[in-house]
Amino acid sequence: MIDSPRFLRLRALQFVRPMAKIACTGILVALCNFAANAQEKATPPDAPVVEFDDSVLNETPFDLITVKAEAAGGQAKVFPIDFPGRTKPESPDPATKLIVKLINYPDRLYEVRWKDIERIDLYEELVLQGAKRRMQEKEYAAAFEHLNYLQTYHPDTPGLKELREQFLFTSASEMFTQKRYAHTLTVLEEYRKTFPNSRATQVLATISKIADLMIQQYMDAGDLKSAQDLIARLDNDFSSTPLDAIKKWKNQFRSQAEEMRRRAIQLRDAGELRKARELASSIFAIETDSPETQQLLSELIEAYPMIRVGVFQKIKDVDPSSLVDWPGRRAGALTSQPLFQFRNTGSEGGTYKFIFGSFTQSDDRKKLEMVFRNVPPESGINPVIVSQWMLRRAEPGSPDYRASWAAILDSIAVPASDRLEVRLRQPHVLPQALAQWQIREIFEEEKTPKIGLYARVEKEGDESSFVWTDLAERQPNQPIEIVERLYDDAKKIVSDLVRGEIEVIDQLYPSDAELLKNEQGITVERYALPTVHMLVPYSDHTFLSDVGFRRALLYSVNRETLLRDELLGGSETPGCQLISGPFPIGQTDKDPLSYAYNMSIPPFPYDRRLALMLVELAKKNLEEAAKKRKEPPPVLQPIRIGVPDFEAARTAAQAFVQQWQLLGVKAEVVILEQGVATCKRGEVDLLYISAAIWEPATDAERLLGEDGVAASSNPYIVQALARLRTSRNWREVRQSLQDLHTLINAHLPVLPLWQIADSFAYREGVKGIGLRPLSLYQDLEKWRTFIK
Amino acid sequence: MIAIQKLRKTHSCFPEARFRDYNITRGTRRMGASFMMVAFLFACCAIGQDEGIVRVWEFDPYRVKVWVSIAPTVGLSADQQTKLLHDIEHEADISFGAAWRTQATHTPRSQNHSVLSRLSQVTVDELIAADMSLVIAKENKDLNSVRTAETVIEKVTDISVSGSEHSELEQHLGALQDLPLWGSLSAKLKKVTQTSISLLDEVESGKIPCAIVRNIDIDPEQKSIRKIPLRLPWQSDSILRSFDKLFLVSIQRDAQFINVTTREIDCPMRLAGEPIAGNSIFPELLAEVIDNHFVHTFSPVVRIEEVKSKKVRMRLRAGGLILPEEHPALVVPGDVLMPMVRMDDRNGVPSMLDKVPWTYIAVIGGDHVKLNGLAISGVNGGLDGRQNKRTQRVALRVRPNRTETNLQFTVRTAKDVVLPGVAVFERLPTGGDMKLVGRSDWRGILSLKETALPEIEFDLPTTAGDPTAESAIPPTESAPTSAPEPVPSPTDQNAATPPAQGKAKVDSPATNSTAGSGEVTAPAAVTPDAVASQEPVKPKGKIKLRVPLYLYYVRNGDTVLARLPIITGLNKLEIADLPDDRRRLEAEAMIRGIETEILDAIIRRKLLIKRTETYLERKDLAAAKETLGVLRLSANYDRISERLEAVQRKIFDQEKGPLPLGAAPRIDAMIFQTREIMQKFLQDTSDRDLETKVSELEASGAATPEG
DSSP: OTTOHHHHHHHHHHHHSOSSTTHHHHHHHHHHHHHHHHHHOSSOTTOOOOOOOSSGGGSOOOEEEEEOGGGTOOEEEESOOOOGGGOOOSSOOTTSEEEEOBSSOTTOOEEEEGGGEEEEEOHHHHHHHHHHHHHHTTOHHHHHHHHHHHHHHOTTOTTHHHHHHHHHHHHHHHHHHTTOHHHHHHHHHHHHHHOTTSSHHHHHHHHHHHHHHHHHHHHHTTOHHHHHHHHHHHHHHTSSSOOHHHHHHHHHHHHHHHHHHHHHHHHHHTTOHHHHHHHHHHHHHHOTTOHHHHHHHHHHHHHSOEEEEEESSOOSSOOTTOSSOHHHHHHHHHHOOBSEEEEEOOBTBOEEEETTEEEEEOTTSOEEEEEEOOOOGGGTOOHHHHHHHHHHHTSTTSTTOOHHHHTTEEEEEEEETTEEEEEESSOOSOGGGGGOOBGGGGSOGGGOOOOSSEEEEOOOTTEEEEEEOSSSOOOTTOOSEEEEEEOSOHHHHHHHHHTTSOSEESSOOHHHHHHHTTSTTEEEEEOSSOEEEEEEEOSOOTGGGOHHHHHHHHHTSOHHHIIIIIISTTOOOTTOEEOSSSSOOOSSTTOGGGGGOOTTSOOOOOOHHHHHHHHHHHHHHHHHHHHHTTOOOOOOOOEEEEEOSSHHHHHHHHHHHHHHHTTTOOEEEEEOOTTOSOOOTTSOSEEEEEEOOOOHHHHHHHHHSTTSTTOOOOHHHHHHHHHHHTOOSHHHHHHHHHHHHHHHHHHOSSEEEEEEOOEEEEETTEEOOOSSOSSTTTTGGGOEEOOO | OHHHHHHHHHOTTSOHHHHHHHHHTHHHHHHHHHHHHHHHHHHHHHHOSOTTTOOOGGGOOEEEEEEEEEOGGGOOOHHHHHHHHHHHHHHHHHHHGGGEEEEEEEOOHHHHHHHHHOGGGOOHHHHHHTSEEEEEETTOGGGTTOOSHHHHHHHOSOEEEEHHHHHHHHHHHGGGTTSHHHHHHHHHEEEESSOHHHHHHHHHHTSSSEEEEEGGGSOTTOTTEEEEEOOOTTSHHHHHHHOSEEEEEEEEEETTEEEEEEEEEETTTTEEOOOEEEEESOGGGHHHHHHHHHHHHOOOEEEEEEEETTEEEEEETTGGGSOSSOOTTOOOTTOEEEEEEEEEOTTSOEEEEEEOTTEEEEEEEEOSSEEEEEEEESSTTTTOSOOBTTEEEEEEEOOOOSSEEEEEEEETTEEEEEOTTOEEEEEOTTOOOOEEEEEOOTTSEEEEEOOOOOEEEEEOOOSTTOTTTTTOOOOOOOOOSSOOOSSOOTTOHHHHOOTTTSOOOOOOHHHHSOTTTOOOOOOTTOOHHHHHTTOOOOOEEEEEOSSOEEEEEEEETTEEEEEEEEETTTOSEEEEEEOOOHHHHHHHHHHHHHHHHHHHHHHHHHHHHHHHHHHHHTTOHHHHHHHHHHHHHSOOHHHHHHHHHHHHHHHTOGGGOOOOTTHHHHHHHHHHHHHHHHHHHTOOSHHHHHHHHHHHHHHHTOOSOOO
C-alpha cells in the first residue's frame, strides 16, 4: 500500500512545488486530488486498504484513518494523532481538516477533511482488538502481551479493564485445565489483586485448591523447601483471609514435626544419636521457627555432632596426595595420612610436614634426615619399617615401585632407633615431595592400623560415611561423623545447603559460587590453590598421534568463551584463566605458585580456519605414512573423551564435541564411573583431568613420568624430565620447568585447557574450616559444629 | 628302564619326553663314538708323527675338565665320591663319545668353597686369583734374568711357603714326584709359620730369595715384587691352558633333594656360561644329572676360517668325530654363534680376550665340519682382522636360558649417565619391516621380552668366489616352529635333524623354477627395481633361527644411534654404549617446536592473505584493512627468526659446556633446514603488496562492499 499509485502521484506533485512555504498547500492539493479521484471512481478497484502485521505490537504505533467510499475510500496509516487525552472528537466540524503525518512519509504533513473521514481507529483500540482476537484463539501469552502493553501505556483505554478481568479468569481456567498450577496461581492472585470484589469467594477457593495441589506436588517430589516457601508466602499474602489449604498444611507440618520430634527424642533416648540427629535436622527443615526443635537439635548436635558434606564426586580410592583424583584427595585427609604432607606453597617449593616428627635436608641437598617423634606406639611404625618401605618403592618389579622415587634414591640408613637417613643419587630440591605416600600402604590391607582421624564405614547408595576413630580425644562439638552426600544437580546441592539439609559443599560449580556469596548464613571460600585442567591423549588413536592434529583440536575450541560463559557463568573470576602449559599460572603476577609457568608462551588462540587446515594436513601426512607402509589410509575414528562424572567437566567436554564437529572431527563423551578420575589406557582417546599441580618441581614427573597419568614417551619430554630430575638448585629447577612448559606447548603430550580456582561453601554452623585451605578437610581437627 | 623312570620323577626341570628320547639314542651314539675314535687315531697317525704337537681341529676332541665340589651334608663317603667322579667321566663318554676327553676331579681346596657356595658369581679371574705363584724381588741380582718357574726352582736352594699353601702343595706334589720339575720343587719347599703377607715383605726386603704365595695376596702396587707363574698342574691357570672346557659342579643337599648346579667355562676364551640347576633324590643318579647338565650347557666351538662381506666360513671343533646325527657337540643350520677373538703374547698368555661386539653368526648351511654362516652385526667389519698363530677367531654356539633381556643405554663418554626415552625398533636380522618395541625408562633400560623365532633370508651360494659356495649344501634346516625352551633338549628330533634328512624350506631356484624349463624365476620378494636392472636374480634361501635373534634399531628423536643384534634371553643385561646425544636431542626438541610455530604461521598467513585479497576484490575496504591488521600482528619471518636465534643461543650456550663430538654439525644442519623452510614460505612481500593495494583502494574512494 505504501507504494500505491495514488500516493506516488501525491509525492510527484509535492516535488514540483517550492518546498517550504507551499508545503501545506501542496499537501492540501494532494489530498484534494486524492479525494477528487475518489469521487471519480466510486468503487475504485484499487481502493487502498491498509494491511498490518498480525500483531500491531510489532509495528510502529499508528492510527488508522478510513476514508469514506465517496471520497475514494481506502485507508492510511498515520502517526498517532495528538487528540487531547487520546479521545476522538465526538462531532468534529466536517469542514475542518485533520492534519496528519503518514507513516510512509514521515517528513511531510497531510490534511484531510473531517467530512471525508469515515472512521479513525486509534492504535490502542487496534491493540485491544488484537488482544480479544487472541483470547478467542486461546493464545493467552500473546493476549497477555497486548494487554500488558495497554496496561502500561494506555491504561485508560475503554474496555481494557473488562477485557483484563475476562482474560485473567479465562486464562486461569484454561491453565488449570492444563494442570499448570503455578501459572494458574499467579494469574488468580493477580486477578484477586486487580479485581478484589469480583468473584472473590470463588477465586479464593480456587487459589486454596491450587495451593493444596501444588504443595502436594512438592511434597511428592520431596521438595520440602519449595512447599514451605509456598506455604510461608501464601500465609503472609493471605493473612487477612487465610486459605484453607495453608491451614491444613501448616497443621499437617506441625503434627508431622511433632511426630518427628517425638521419634527423634525416642531415638535419642534409645542411644541412636545419629538417626536422632538426622531426624532433628529434617524437623528443623520443615518447622524452622520451633524453639522446641531448635532446642532438640542443639542437644543432638552436642551429643552427636555430625557434618554432612555435599559432593559432586564420590570417593572410590582414598589418596590424600593424588594428582587428579579430587574425591580421593579430599577424603584422604579423613582416613589416611601421607608420609610427607604438603602444607603450603612457597617461592622455592612447598612446605611439607613429616607426619612422624621432623625432617631436615642437608646443605648439599643430597641427604634427607628424618627424626621420628610422634609415632603412635600401637601403629608399629619405626624407622626400619619405613626404610624398608622406601626401598621397596625403589625396587623395579615391586608392586610398590615408584619410578620417580627410584630415580633419586641412592641408599637408606637407620643411624639410630629414631632416625632415618635417605641419601640421594644427586642433589634434589624437594625429595620429600616425592614421598607423599599414604602411611597405610606400609601395611598389608588386613593389618592396617588406624591412621586417620576418621575411618570409612561402608555404605550403600549415594552416601559415604566417616566416623571418628578414637585415635585422639574428641573435643566437644568436634564432628563424630562426616557424611558425604553425592549430588549430580548443581541446583539441588545449593538448595540443600541453603535450607540446612547439608552443611558443606566441597566444590562449587564456578558460576554458583558467585550466586551463593549473597546468601545469608552461607560462607563461600576459595581453595588456596587452583587446579589445572587438561586433556590427555590416552590411546593409540592414529590421528591423536599427530601433533598437528592435536594443535588443531586446541585451535578449534573457543576456550576463552567456553570458560567465561559456560563454566564461570559469564563473570570474570580471578584465578580462572586459560593456560598454555600444564602448570598453574597462579592468581597474581607475584604468585609463587607460578614458578614453573613460562609467561612468554600465550595459550593457543581460537582459530577455526587454521584448525581446519591442520586437520587436512594431518590427514595427508598420515595417508602418506600409511602408503609408505603399504597400509590402507587411516580413517578418522570418532574421538572418545573420557570425563570424570562432575558437571564442569561434562559441560566442557560437550562443548569440545560440538566445536570439533565443525572441524569434521566426530567425538563423543564417555562419562567415567562415579569417583573415578582415570580409566585403563585405550578405553578413551582423550582423558579430561583436573590436576592439582601444586609442586611443579616434582608433580611434572608425577604427571608426565613413567607412572604418571599422562605418562609421555616423547623423547623430548622424557629428556626434559631427566634434566628436571637432575636440577641441583632452584634456579635450575625453574629453568627446567619453563623449558618443559615450552616443549609441552610445542609437542602437546597433554592439551592444556584452563586453570580453575575452585571454591567451597559452608553454613555458619560449621566452624574451624579455616581460610583458604588446600583441601576441604585440611584443618579437620579444628572443625566444630553448632546450631545456627 | 628303572633308572629312567627314577630320573623322570626326580629331574623335574627337564621335560619327560625329551629325556626318554635322549636315553634311547645313547646306545647308538656309543657305537658311533667307538667308530669315530678309531677314525680319529687313524687320522692323527696319518697327519703327523707327533700327536702332541699337530692337532687337526675337526678331529681334535674337546679336553674337558670337571671340578666337582661336594658338600659334606650330602653324606657321600670317599668311595662314593670316587665312584661319582668315575661315573661322570663314563656318562660323558656315552653322551659325547669321541668328541670329548673327560677328566673329573675334586675341586681344588682353594676353590672348593667358592664353587659350593657361590657358583653363579664365580669368575675366571677369581679362580686364577686363588692360584699360587712364585714371587721374587726385582732387586735380586741372582734372579734378575729369570723368566720361568723352572729356572727359579733350579737356582734357589729353598722356597718359603706358609702353612696352608704348603699342605696343598704336599698333597698334590706327592703324586707328581716322578716329574723332575715338581720333584725338585717338592724338595726345596720350606714350610714357614709366617703369613703370605709377611713372606712377601721378606722377599721384598731380600731376607729370603723367593716364596710361594697366592695371587690374591700379591699387591699389584708392590712394584718391587716380581711374580712368576708356577702353573701347578691342578691349578686354574694350568687347567685353562691345558683344557678346552672346565665344568664346575656344585653338589649340595636341600632336605631330601640333592641339588646339583653346573657351570661351563670355555678355557681358551675364559668365558663362563650360565649355571644350570637340577636335583636328584638318589646319589647314584647324580652322574646322570651332571651329564645332562653337560649336554645342555656345552657350547660347541667353531673356528672362523674366512670372512667375506657377511658370509663366514667356519670349521667345527671335533666335527670329524661326530656322526651325522643329533649330538650335543653338533652345530646345525639355524644355530647362532657368538664370535670371539683371542690374541696371545709370546708366552701364550692372552693379551686380548673379547667377544666381537654386537655380532653373531647365523649358521645357514654346512656339512657339520665345514659350516657356512651369515654375520649379523651392529658394527662395521666386526669379524674382519688378521688371523695368525697367536690370534684365534672362534665362535661359540649360544642358546638363551631366560625369557627376557634388559637392554640398557649408557653414554659412551660417561658410563654412569644413562639415556632415557630412547626408542627401540625390532627388525629381522636380514631386513624387513621395523616394529616399535618400546622406549627406555629413567634407568635407560628397556626390557626385551621373548619373541617368535625369526626366519631369515639369505643369498644362496652361486659363484666360485663365494666362501660359502664350497660346501654348497642347501640350507634346508628348519628350526622348531615354537619358541625354544630356556634350555633346548639335544634330543629334540626336529632341532637336530641333519640337513640331508631335514625337510627343505628353501626358496631355491629349483623351487621357483618353471617345471622342466630349468629357468630361474624371480622370487616373490624381488623388487621391480631389481627386475628392471636386468641383473641376474640371486636365488634366496630361508631359514628359521633356533634362537630369538633380532636386530634392534635405537632411535633418539629423529636420529638412529645404533643397530644392535640381540638374542633375547641370552644375557640378563645388555649394555649399549651410545654416543652422547643429549645436547643434539635437546636442540632437536626446540627446533621441532619452532617448526610447528612456522607451520602454523605459514597457514595462518596464507589464510589471512587470501581473505584480504578477497575483500580487496569486493572493494570492502574496512574488512580488508582489518584483516591486514591481523596479518601484520601475526607471526612472521622476523619474529620467528628472532625466536630461532634465541633457541640457537640457548643450544650453544657455553655454560652448558662443549658440545659432544659430532653434535654441532647435526644441530647446524637442523637449524639450516629450518631457516630454509622459513625463507621459502615466510619471507615474502605479501604484507607490503597488500598494504599498497589497500592504499590504492582507499585512494579510489571505495568504502563499501559491492552489491
